[in-house]
Amino acid sequence: MAGSKTWFSRSWPDRCFDLFNFMFMIFVLVITLYPFLHVLAISLNDSTDTVRGGIHIWPRQFTLANYEVIFQYDTLLTGFRNSVLRTIVGTALGLISASMLAFTLSRRDFQARKFISVFLALTLYFSGGLIPVYMLIRDLGLMNSFWVYVFPGMVNAFFVFVIRSYIDGLPYSLQESAKLDGANDFVIYWRIIMPLSKPVLATIALFIAVGQWNAWFDTYLYNGSARHLTTLQFELMKVLESTTTSGSSQDFRGQNMTEVMARVSPESVKMAITIVVTVPILLVYPFLQRYFVKGMTLGAVKS
Amino acid sequence: MKKHDFSLAGLILVAVLIFSLLGCAQNEQPGHRAAESENGDEQAGDSSGGGLEPITFTAYFEDPSPNWNNMQDAVGKVITEKTGVTIDAEFAVSGVDRISLIAASGNYPDLISPKGSADQLVSAGAMIDLTDLIEQHGPNLKKVYGEYLPRLRWSEEDPSIYFLPTYDGVGQTYFDAGGGFQLQHAVVQELGYPEIRTVKDFEDAIRTYMERHPTIDGQPTIGLSLLADDWRILISVTNNAFYATGAPDDGEFYIDPETFEATYHYRRPEEKEYFRWLNHMNATGLLDPESFVQKYDQYLAKIASGRVLALTDQRWQFQDGENALKAEGKYERGYGHYPVTLNEQYVRKDFQGTGFMGGWGIGITTSNPDPVRAIQFLDWLASEEGQILRRWGIEGEHYEVVDGKRVIPPQVMEEKRNNAAQFERTSGIGLYEMFSAKYGDGVLDSTGNYFTTNFPEQIVESYNEVEKEVLAHYNATTWKDLFPSEEEFPVRPWGAAWQIQMPTGSDLSVIFQRCDDIMKRRIPQAVLADPSEFDEIWDQFMAELIEAGVEQMEREYTELVRKKVAFWNET
Numbered sequence: 001m002a003g004s005k006t007w008f009s010r011s012w013p014d015r016c017f018d019l020f021n022f023m024f025m026i027f028v029l030v031i032t033l034y035p036f037l038h039v040l041a042i043s044l045n046d047s048t049d050t051v052r053g054g055i056h057i058w059p060r061q062f063t064l065a066n067y068e069v070i071f072q073y074d075t076l077l078t079g080f081r082n083s084v085l086r087t088i089v090g091t092a093l094g095l096i097s098a099s100m101l102a103f104t105l106s107r108r109d110f111q112a113r114k115f116i117s118v119f120l121a122l123t124l125y126f127s128g129g130l131i132p133v134y135m136l137i138r139d140l141g142l143m144n145s146f147w148v149y150v151f152p153g154m155v156n157a158f159f160v161f162v163i164r165s166y167i168d169g170l171p172y173s174l175q176e177s178a179k180l181d182g183a184n185d186f187v188i189y190w191r192i193i194m195p196l197s198k199p200v201l202a203t204i205a206l207f208i209a210v211g212q213w214n215a216w217f218d219t220y221l222y223n224g225s226a227r228h229l230t231t232l233q234f235e236l237m238k239v240l241e242s243t244t245t246s247g248s249s250q251d252f253r254g255q256n257m258t259e260v261m262a263r264v265s266p267e268s269v270k271m272a273i274t275i276v277v278t279v280p281i282l283l284v285y286p287f288l289q290r291y292f293v294k295g296m297t298l299g300a301v302k303s
Numbered sequence: 304m305k306k307h308d309f310s311l312a313g314l315i316l317v318a319v320l321i322f323s324l325l326g327c328a329q330n331e332q333p334g335h336r337a338a339e340s341e342n343g344d345e346q347a348g349d350s351s352g353g354g355l356e357p358i359t360f361t362a363y364f365e366d367p368s369p370n371w372n373n374m375q376d377a378v379g380k381v382i383t384e385k386t387g388v389t390i391d392a393e394f395a396v397s398g399v400d401r402i403s404l405i406a407a408s409g410n411y412p413d414l415i416s417p418k419g420s421a422d423q424l425v426s427a428g429a430m431i432d433l434t435d436l437i438e439q440h441g442p443n444l445k446k447v448y449g450e451y452l453p454r455l456r457w458s459e460e461d462p463s464i465y466f467l468p469t470y471d472g473v474g475q476t477y478f479d480a481g482g483g484f485q486l487q488h489a490v491v492q493e494l495g496y497p498e499i500r501t502v503k504d505f506e507d508a509i510r511t512y513m514e515r516h517p518t519i520d521g522q523p524t525i526g527l528s529l530l531a532d533d534w535r536i537l538i539s540v541t542n543n544a545f546y547a548t549g550a551p552d553d554g555e556f557y558i559d560p561e562t563f564e565a566t567y568h569y570r571r572p573e574e575k576e577y578f579r580w581l582n583h584m585n586a587t588g589l590l591d592p593e594s595f596v597q598k599y600d601q602y603l604a605k606i607a608s609g610r611v612l613a614l615t616d617q618r619w620q621f622q623d624g625e626n627a628l629k630a631e632g633k634y635e636r637g638y639g640h641y642p643v644t645l646n647e648q649y650v651r652k653d654f655q656g657t658g659f660m661g662g663w664g665i666g667i668t669t670s671n672p673d674p675v676r677a678i679q680f681l682d683w684l685a686s687e688e689g690q691i692l693r694r695w696g697i698e699g700e701h702y703e704v705v706d707g708k709r710v711i712p713p714q715v716m717e718e719k720r721n722n723a724a725q726f727e728r729t730s731g732i733g734l735y736e737m738f739s740a741k742y743g744d745g746v747l748d749s750t751g752n753y754f755t756t757n758f759p760e761q762i763v764e765s766y767n768e769v770e771k772e773v774l775a776h777y778n779a780t781t782w783k784d785l786f787p788s789e790e791e792f793p794v795r796p797w798g799a800a801w802q803i804q805m806p807t808g809s810d811l812s813v814i815f816q817r818c819d820d821i822m823k824r825r826i827p828q829a830v831l832a833d834p835s836e837f838d839e840i841w842d843q844f845m846a847e848l849i850e851a852g853v854e855q856m857e858r859e860y861t862e863l864v865r866k867k868v869a870f871w872n873e874t
Contacts, residue, residue, distance in 0.1 A: 051627045053604030072724060073369070131407045138408060216396075221404065224393045225361070227373075237396050241367035242724065265623060267600075 036278075039271045043067070047268035066272035070239055079232035083213060084280075086149040086231065090212040091205055097154045099201060102163035103189050108172075120157040137222055144226040148218060153211070159204045166200040167193055202291035206284070213281045236273045240266065355387030358676055362414040364665075364737055365402060368394040370728040377697055378731030382689075388680045390414070390738075405429075411668035414677060416469065416737055418663045425457060425465055431667045432463035436678040443686040444678075447473055447740040451659040454871050467681060467740050468664040475743025476789070478759045480782040481618035482546070482653050485638035488769050490612055492635065496776040499641040502547065502580050509589050509613050519610040526589035527613040529581075530602045530620070531827060539616045540581075541569070541826060548573040549649035551792075554801030555815070556860055563797065563868055565860040567853050569822060575841055577645050581830045582837050595827040603627075609636035634769035640782040650787050656794040658871075660802055665738065684739035687748050693735040694755050701730055709752045796868045803863050814856040821847050 010018070037057040042050055046061035054060075070076070104110055105117060128136070133152075142148040170193070178188050194201070216233035223229040372379065374389055383389050393412070395401060402420035405411060406427040417424055424430050437444050437452075444467065448455060451473065456462045484505055490512045491497065499505055509526045516524055530539040542552065545568050550557050557568040568574060584590040591611070593601075605611055606624030614621055621638070628636045642651045667677045683689050695702045695709060702709050711719070719726045727733045742754040762781055766774070779785050797803075805812040825844035832840050 048623075048627045048630045051600075051603050051623045052607040053600065069724070131404055134404045135408050138410065220396050221401070225391065234396070238367060238369040238394075241396055242369035 039274050042268060043271035043275050045268070047265035050265070050268055066268045067276075069269055070236065070272055070276060073235060073239060075227070075230060075235050076232065078228060079230045079235040082146070082149075082229060083232040086146070086215075087209050087212040090150045090153065091209045093150055094154050094156070094159070094208045095201060095205055098156060098159045098204065099163050099194065099197065100189065101155060102160045102167055103193050105160065106164050106167040120155075120160060123157045134221060143222050144229065145223075146229055148222045149212070149215070149231075152218075153208075156208075159207065163197065163200055163204060166197055170196055198291050202288045206288055209284060210281055214277070233277060236277060240270055240273055357383075357387050357389065358673060359389045359391055360413040360671065360677060360680070362390050362392040362416070362665075363394075363401075363405065363412040364392060364416045365395045365418040365420070366416070366737060367396055368392075368734060368737075370724055371734060372728050372731065374731075376729055376731030376734060377700060378692055378735060381692060381697060382684070382735070385688075386680050386683050388676065411670040413668060413671040414665055415668055416466075416663070416665040421466060421663070421666075424666075424668070425461075429668050429670075430463075430465040431669055431671065431674055432465065433467065433667065433678065434464045436667075436674060437464065440675055440678045441682040441685075443682045443689070444740055447685050447742065448659070449473070451661070453873070454659065454661045456870075459866065459870050466664040466666040468659075468661045469737045469739060469741065470663045471660055472741050472743025472746070472755070473659050474746040476745035477654065478744065478757070478762045478781060478783065480640045480653065480786050482616075483640040483651065483782070483786065484543070484547075484643035485614040485616065485621075485640055487609075487612050487636050488639055488773050489635040491639065491773060491776075496773070499643060501646050502577075502643055503646075505613065505641070505643050506580075506584065506589065510587075512612055513589065520608070522608060522610050525591045525605065525611045527584055527594075527615065528591035528597075528602065528605060528611045529594035529614075530597065530599065530616065531595045531823075532597070532599045532602070535599060535620065536823060536826070538620055539614070541822070543615045544568065544574040544577045545571075546651055546653060547577050547644045547649065549644060549652060551652040551655040551795065551799070552801065553795075553799055555819070556800050556857075558795070558797060558800050558864055560793070560795070563861060563864045565800065565857050565864055567818060567848065567857060569826075570845065570848065570853065573645065573649075578826065578829055578841070579834075579837055580645065582832060582834055585830055586834050590830070595831065609633050614638060629767065634767045637767070637769065639770070639773055640785070642786045650791075652792055653786055654783070654789040655792040656789045657798045658794045658796075660798040662802070664740075681739045684735065685741070689739070690741055690754055691748065693738070693741070694732065696730050696732045701732060707750060707752075711756065796872055797864050798867070798871070800860075800864060803860075803867055805860075805863075810852075811856055811859045814852040817851040818848055818853055818856065821851060 034057065038055070041055050041057050041059045043066050044062055044064070045055055045059035046063045047066065049055075049061045105113055107113070127133070137143060137148060137152065142151065174192055174196075175188050178192050183191065214233060216231055216237050219229070219231045219234040220237075371392060371394060373391075374380065374383055400420055402415075402417045403423050405415070406420075406423040406429060409427075409429075411424075411429050415424065415429075433441075445452065448468075455464045455466070455468065457465050484499070486499060486505070486508060490508055491499070493512055493515070494508055497504060497508060499508060513524050513526055518524060530536070537555075545552070545557060548571065550568070550571075553568075555568060556565040557571055558565055581590065585592075585594075591597075591605075597605070603621070603624040606614070606621055607627035609628055618625075618638075618640070625637050628634075642653075644651055665681065667674050671677050684693065691709075695711075698704065701715055702711050704710075719732075744753070744755045744757045746754050748754055759781070763771075774780060774782070774784075777785060805815060821844065825840065825847070829837060829840045829844060
């Protein structure tokens with residue numbers, strides 16, 4: 001009731017704006033939510049039935065068979081543990097190293113500032129390519145080790161620049177006054193810069209975390225034979241492969257194959273896998289959400 | 304100040320915590336490793352009474368094998384017991400080319416099965432020539448490859464044998480036909496099982512049924528539906544042009560069996576008539592108007608609706624749609640395979656033999672510590688005992704011999720069907736397909752049993768009642784019976800031309816790409832055009848091909864085919 005009162009007490013342009021805003025937001029909600037629901041519906045639908053098309057946001061013939069196919073692999077648990085671990089460790093170390101470098105680069109009294117910036121920027125445009133990188137990793141002795149998930153991506157030039165431009169936007173006088181109070185550079189970094197940069201750090205943390213969570217290629221390249229270092233995404237990739245290739249497997253021709261194929265199809269398993277990998281990382285968003293909101297109010301009032 | 308110190312300490316504490324956490328994760332590695340190898344030793348030690356030193360080979364396969372169980376499966380244990388060999392294998396994922404990394408880095412596994420990138424390993428000098436090893440230690444390999452052994456050689460310039468083909472089975476015969484032209488069983492049932500031999504018969508059947516039943520389940524009936532989604536146009540549309548005009552599948556070329564001259568197959572005059580027929584089908588409303596625009600999933604959904612009377616496709620491509628019909632019990636909407644040609648003058652050569660084509664396989668690298676043990680291992684797998692073990696499993700456990708015949712007990716069959724992945728992982732049947740040479744379907748062992756678990760009786764068993772009834776009316780037991788058999792044609796001395804690789808970046812492949820683009824544009828245009836304009840469009844198509852250099856391409860391809868014929872058939 002209170003809501004409707006304010007609605008009627010407002011001026012026409014305001015109401016128009018609200019109405020438009022409301023519809024626009026509904027629209028955005030629909031186009032972002034629909035694909036997700038669609039994937040969920042297909043993953044829960046009988047795969048033979050899915051071929052007929054016409055599945056939108058609700059499964060027609062409910063089944064868990066697609067998920068059963070995925071969860072019959074016991075290596076998933078090891079993979080899940082490693083994925084979580086690399087996400088946490090990779091994000092923490094990545095965030096600390098990127099922000100430290102960003103802080104250094106933002107300091108006007110740092111002599112090599114320009115040189116290092118250019119040096120970093122180059123990596124945005126050029127990379128060594130797959131084979132040289134592979135050989136470098138091998139020569140560094142990072143093959144078959146957990147650290148290959150963390151070290152190579154610890155300083156990402158793009159993230160450093162994003163954080164630096166945020167720090168550049170903070171009043172330099174804050175640092176100066178802290179210095180007058182006797183703070184050294186580490187203290188300034190940890191006590192002044194880091195707390196003020198929470199919004200950008202949250203954003204970058206999310207970038208790194210999603211990247212770490214989704215990564216499977218490094219597992220495949222460097223840790224393919226180290227089974228205890230496998231990641232969830234790599235294992236799921238293999239599951240997906242198995243459904244795609246079972247069609248050509250010699251042994252399952254004829255009747256066997258029709259029955260196997262009728263139970264699950266690559267398309268349906270792919271959808272189920274999508275759900276399995278999306279949900280855990282989705283859970284991270286609410287925790288970081290408040291920093292985004294804070295970021296907006298922080299920038300609103302400025303002296 | 305005090306506060307500051309505290310926070311710094313906190314930072315350090317966090318860092319230490321993280322590092323120690325990871326330390327744990329990393330420390331696990333050696334422990335794990337040791338445990339694994341202990342296990343392996345123990346096993347081999349238990350059983351290697353025959354004096355076979357246990358040995359572990361690393362291996363990499365360029366194909367996924369998600370159920371790989373580190374040889375802890377039933378078959379794997381027997382293999383280790385018999386040969387003393389344990390394989391520490393890695394498998395590719397999603398076709399990402401890792402071979403080039405392996406070739407460039409110089410870290411070769413002991414055994415490698417590289418598929419299309421094999422040349423990179425050979426030019427890196429990673430592979431051992433197996434010729435002498437096979438001669439001295441490979442009696443079973445020699446037996447399996449037999450007269451085709453020379454086809455294993457790498458090239459004219461380098462006649463070494465680097466790889467043992469493992470993908471193709473030697474002597475493979477096909478028990479069923481999955482191609483031809485397809486008609487719904489309902490159509491032939493309604494029309495009293497007319498002879499379906501030429502495109503005219505095919506067309507009449509579609510027309511008559513369509514006139515009688517303008518709708519199926521309340522939706523408009525569709526006559527012939529084609530699929531042209533990217534490369535699938537080859538399978539559903541253009542390959543039929545050569546099949547229907549009496550040529551076997553040689554990819555995008557027609558190879559003259561006498562002179563080995565290659566022709567870009569669209570340039571054959573008889574194929575123009577085939578496309579004219581498609582054009583006529585479109586003009587008379589029998590062709591699905593969405594044929595050239597629909598996507599694969601739409602095509603399958605349409606088939607699954609049961610209202611598409613006819614297809615010109617391969618079963619593996621439309622199977623998902625047909626399975627949906629079967630699941631609903633609409634067996635009469637499933638498809639039969641008919642040997643349709645443009646007219647009586649042609650016979651279909653779907654089954655014309657290629658001989659053993661070799662192809663991808665496994666090789667031994669220069670990193671291998673004991674190539675002799677390795678070839679003996681591969682040879683044992685190729686022996687009759689080894690092949691039966693790989694395909695059938697262990698006697699008394701996965702199969703039984705009843706009256707001299709190998710049979711799979713029903714409960715094992717049940718497990719194999721309903722729990723395929725789990726069955727593969729625990730039994731190991733199917734995990735070792737790519738490990739060594741093998742015979743194909745239809746080859747008999749010394750006891751008169753098939754080497755593989757596929758045999759003709761099984762095909763018939765897999766048909767539903769409607770299919771059996773339709774086939775009975777055509778005096779056949781399998782769809783293949785309707786087609787001319789492989790015995791009617793000579794084996795093609797070049798194998799199949801689609802296997803011949805065009806060097807990447809060469810003129811040949813550039814021109815081929817250009818012709819392919821023209822074809823994908825012009826074929827739909829010609830089929831959908833008004834019949835009066837067909838000739839004109841076709842002439843333009845031909846002129847454009849010549850402009851793109853099709854004649855040069857054909858000359859160069861002819862050279863490749865002739866080279867292959869000479870190389871494969873010299874002794």
